[in-house]
Amino acid sequence: MKKPVQESRNILIVDDDPAHRTMLKALIGSWGYAASVADDGGTAVAEIQARPYDLVLMDIRMIKMSGLEALASIKAFNPAIPVVIMTAFASVDTAISALKSGAYDYLTKPLDFEKLRITIDRALEHAFLQVENQRLKDRLSERFDKRTIVGNSPALKKLLDTVSLVAPSEATVLINGESGTGKELIAGAIHHNSHRKNGPFIKINCAAITETLLESELFGHEKGAFTGADRRKDGKFVQASGGSIFLDEVSEMSLMMQVKLLRVIQEREVIRVGGEQVIPIDVRLIAATNRPLAPLVQSGSFREDLYYRLNVVSLTLPPLRERQEDIPILAQHFLSRFAEQNRKSVKGFTARAMDRLVRYSWPGNIRELMNAVERAVVLAQAETIDDADLALFPSAPAPSLDRANPTPHLFPENRLAEIEREAIVKTLAETGGNKSKAARVLGITRKTLQNKLKAFGMTEKG
Template identity: 65%
Template sequence: MPELYRVLVVDDDIAHRTMLRTLVGGWGYDIVDADDGEAAIAAVQDQPVDLVLMDIRMVRVSGIEALEQIKTINPVIPIVLMTAYASVEMAVDALKKGAYDYLIKPLDFDKLRLTLQRALEHIRLKTENRQLKQQLAGGYQSADVIGSSPAMMRLMETVGQVAVSEATVMVTGESGTGKELVAAAIHHNSPRKNGPFIKVNCAAITETLLESELFGHEKGAFTGADRRKEGRFVQADGGSLFLDEVGEMPVSMQVKLLRVLQERELTRVGGEQLISVDVRLIVATNQDLAQMVKAGAFREDLYYRLNVVELKTPPLRARREDIPLLAAYFLTRFAEKNRKSVEWFSPRAMDLLIRHAWPGNVRELMNTIERAVVLAKSACLDERDFASLAANGHEVDAALSGGASPADIPLEQIEREAIINTLASADGNKSEAARRLGITRKTLREKLKKYNLPL
């Protein structure tokens, strides 16, 4: 836990605020202050805070309003409210909206000190999870798609509209944003949900084997083909077929895929019999296929055949309000998996997670939480468990801390940092780094050349 806890004191009464600074600071806390709720919200956005001690009645933005805003920024921060105008209704309202406790002015200093100690020592994720679960219940969760942010709600609303149709769907977005999970959500909410959901990573299969993988082969079709094999299209009959990294598909295979989509029938490699298939196709890519079409690397007719409906998965930096939900989900999942008694995040640890740029998106967050859980020495994950986030912020974090919006940071800059950080965490192993980034080793090599990084 932090050696010196930082307490944000918020009161528009300068005399009372000064007294609290002196009193609470004398108990060994690092004190920062704000003169109203609006300034308190800004303070929490600007720096890590371990606890907020805040008056309710303030002129511009009340303590209740500030409480709600702060909880959307970092739901783990305990907030203790103060008021000279006590009422049961006000107390109940404050606690319902996430206040840790509620103190009456004039303050009982012994009770105040005890309240601060208890809040900082015993606020656990299990307690905060009541609020997180309420948020999650209001959001969308399907096949591990978690989020209540506007970006995710818009995406999943569109998923619901698209799922009931038979349209081919193209899911686009950066690596690690959950494109496969969106594809699964489409299938499981469609009329085909009782049929198979078959997945193929086009980048993970060599060109010579991809045709057999998709369409199957007859016995003796090639060396090693000692028996007939049904392809993924036949296996997905009556259900959905998900082709991931479709941009990596060779042009020769693109022609054959287009024919199957047009004719709804195929032949096995080495065979002549026409086989009818009833398959709903969902594809995903992290590449700009429109640009690949212009460059002659992807067939235009296939592009339009696949891109009937396009769904864009937002990067994690564009939905930071979902980070606490995702972090809580992964913490529970990996604690159970690894039989670890890890139960909560400290406010500063959550602050680090929220502020990080996450160039590797949800996949990077998941790996970060799993590593922290595996190496945890206590039930609480604090900022030391995420030291790599603070150490490896580089230019991206510097830009964010300087007030830049994540949307203002060039994607190339974020991608370059993701590659550098992932290679470092993989000890320079390019195959492992490519796996963690969700790209092929060939694509990683191309990006190393692009960004003038060592090959």
């Protein structure tokens, strides 16, 4: 959108000095702006409420209502309007008070006219870009399909804002996040908000399939390519033609498979296992990992060239412990779903049960919450789920989020490892050492569980 011309930008000059006020009106008018005047802060507030202005240039010291008081009233009425403060008293404290109250900038008298003009231009440009950015977000928000993504936390909103910008593009996306945070849902949202939404959305978990079978699953195979290959089969890349393919747990791919995947991404073509025919592909690639790839690149277990091919746009899903505001919403969402599925008349949670849900650290993230709510609904004997109905692993309470001073790691890493180890030990005990069953309860793959057992130095039985 083209920026409006200067003549359409209305500036209100507020100063109780008639000579200074008249001089500024003539000067700003000569720059091509429409200028109006007010002789007091109270008059300025009334003007702002009566008609639209694009910028206010206001003296800070006036007899009836000071510039700081007027600034507070103007910002309360219209937070978006930029206010530039003027004063003859160069006080750092006054400047800080003005800026804290929402002033765009602070100028001292006698004014440097060149600096004044630059400040006005920048303030108007900044305000214009803010409005345009909000309009873009509103348009994207109207069109953006969240699918089954549930939550209103600032962390989730910020992520979805980015997803809404990324989805319409053709860029390869790498989704980072702990197990159970909802990476597949985000991948689905990217696909369903893209130009490929009417095409297929093919999903495959790279950790759940052996290397030999994974190659066949991704690229297809010819008849007789290996034992059991009794017919030609197209791979997932061909099946996803015109749509998107989602490779989950891409960090678990062997180096050999990484080489083959890199070739497919670079050449945009596949060759079936046991075949020679080159098949062009038209797919968008979305990958996900629950382990950061950069350290794996440094250790040599993940190819650097593939990492850069996948990491065109990087998204990181916050763990549930950093989305405490979303826990009640998610819990009620899952309760309604499982109550309907199991034909139970469960309506909600007691205050004590909800308090425990919010305070729990959720090492298994959303998947663990979903499993906990499903179990509670199935076993519930009343219309509300109480604290005693929740089978949660012992853990430290989740910390409160300090929005004024957020930290990237709300839990010390060693405490998170402790919590995770406790969860694995208890689950293995409850499943009689059955790793496949334990992995399902924990909401992770069997291979991921094996990796964690190895990392913790634990035997198969914990």
